[in-house]
Amino acid sequence: MKKQKHHSTSSKRLFALVLTLVYSCTGDKEKSKISEDGPFKIDLVEAYSNRGELQLSTFAKSIEYISLEANQNALIDGYPSFYLTKDRIISSAFRQLYSFDRTTGRFLTEVKRYGEGPEEYRGTRPALGFNEEDSAFYVSKEPSLIWQLNQNGDVTDKIEIPTGQNYITGFTKLSDGLFVGYNANPVCEQKNRLTVFSRSGEIIKAYPNPLSCTHDMSNGISFDSSEGQFFRNNGTVYFKETFNDTLFHVSSETISAHLVFDSKNHGIPYEDKTKFIEKESKFDRYQPAVVDVNNEYIFFQLSTKDQTFNGIFSKETREAQLSDLGNTEMHGFANDIDNFLPFVPQYATDNNKLVGYMEAPDVLAWFSENPEKTAKLPPELKQLGKLRMDDNPVVMILNLKD
DSSP, X not given: OOOEEOOOOGGGHHHHHHHTTSOOOOSSSSOOOOOTTSOEEEEHHHHHHTOBOOBGGGTEEEEEEEEOOOBTTBOOOSSOEEEEOSSEEEEEETTEEXXXXXXXXXXXXXXXXXXXXXXXXXXXXXXXXXXGGGTEEEEEEETTEEEEEOTTOOEEEEEEOOOGGGOEEEEEEXXXXXXXXXXXXXXXXXXXXXXXXXTTOOEEEEEEOOOOOOOOGGGOOOOOTTSEEEEEETTEEEEEETTOSEEEEEOSSOEEEEEEEEOTTSSOOGGGGGGOOSGGGGTTSOEEEEEEEOSSEEEEEEEETTEEEEEEEETTTTEEEEBOOSSOSEEOEEETTTTEEEEOEEEEOTTSEEEEEEOHHHHHHHXXXXXXXXXXXXXXXXXXXXXXXXXXXXXXXXXXXX
């Protein structure tokens, strides 16, 4: 397939320098101009026009499949998140935290119990993601009190989130004792985008939100807890807001543009974000999202026309490719490595791996629909055809090319 590539002119260079000091914004009125010396850019119109079946072998060299054991003590709920530690796979779903052997998938233990007791948590927080440097993930003890847990369920830190007008819905660690949180703006009254705060909840610094919107009262209040998301890569922090075209690099001192999604006039402007609540109103719009970031790539998705296309952007070549597998709602990457199910990424590790998963019903449906391909599978993959419909997911771990 044709690759989407960046273009630049000398007239863009001055603006790129300014852009690293001020915030890039979304929408039809303000266009982001990028040079090769400035933030990265993905032309979504061009990428979408040139989309095609993108093979895993383009950027990956092998895949590990770990079928997670299912029993009465460990049935994973819907929409799980999976985190890798040195020797375990941690599964986080609604009021569930389970631990599995990293190699065999054997169920080990419930990491922490949900409940109202002094040693129990009150809510899982998948939007807070995974801090790989500390092998830590997060749960709520109280609405403004977050526990940091290790893989054994030990509380290794307690973090107070600032309350009041800040309305912080997600955060990540910047450095020891310092965190940055996203200031949600569901009714268009929030003046700040991000807040830097201490472990005790003391506000250290605020990054203002240069964008504004008008709340459409006819649509009521609708808010997605994942509207502002943080991403980590070996301690470096990035941030992306749903109705903003920019992926930012964030530190305790500065915020700067790292990548800009150029949707032309196909995006949803920030000022109109509360007008696009219903699914039908967003049908023809481009809705880009970041999956994760590593040293070499930015993995992203583009949702439009009731479909989601997975893509990959190379920082070295400044090229973006978008995968289209035909008649499906979720377009993953074609699995030409094992000639098995497509791969949909969930997050990238710090040691050059990409994690995703397959649900048991999808695996069984593939075996039923592909008898010729099934016959050519290696024995270890053929075993997955023996899954039951209610079995736990199969975790997929891609080993990326160097």
